[in-house]
Amino acid sequence: MIATAAAFCMYVVALAMAMSLWRLLRGPTLPDRILALDTVSINSIALLVLYGIRVGSMVYFEAALVIAMLGFVSTVALSKYVMRRDIVE
Amino acid sequence: MNATLEILAVALLAIGSFFVLVGSLGLAKLDDFYKRLHGPTKASTMGVGCILLASIAVHALSSGGLSLRELLVSAFLFITAPVGALMMARAALAIHPQDRPDPPARPQDASRRD
Secondary structure (H helix, E strand, O other): OHHHHHHHHHHHHHHHHHHHHHHHHHOOOHHHHHHHHHHHHHHHHHHHHHHHHHHOOOHHHHHHHHHHHHHHHHHHHHHHHHHHOOOOO | OHHHHHHHHHHHHHHHHHHHHHHHHHHHHOOOHHHHOOHHHHHHHHHHHHHHHHHHHHHHHHHOOOOOOHHHHHHHHHHHHHHHHHHHHHHHHHHOHHHOOOOOOOOHHHHHHO
């Protein structure tokens, strides 16, 4: 039952990821694209955790943790670049 | 006990994926950047939080032990989501300074009373 539910939830999260990818491609301004990239990383965390539930392994949890850290750092770095045209001051 | 835990995990999975979908729907449908900023916060707190709680329940079912490592991702997202949203809002204000709302008007009664 849980594997079936996780498979169905993976379809739902993939639909959410497609919508945020649409915003990433279309987004009128640069902060919209940064926000869409942050949302894509959050969706990929959810997708990896769901795949770990479906397969029944804990390996994918570490990948989700790494994606969470890289997503936050990339969001802050891109925002700093947009604000000051310079990342390391 | 096992059936209860299974039903709880499936309900948490449904709630979590619903919130992830709602967050991305808000990101795609809303018409202003500052409105769009509200959508993905639901996905990162409620959505991923519920999915990670379901993952804790599933691994407690399969291995019998309670592993709280999933809470690490959830705590990290709870800490970093406001900082990321603040940085993105400041970047948007730096690009379009005319979007900044006017400061509230000074109260006229106080100056008249002096």
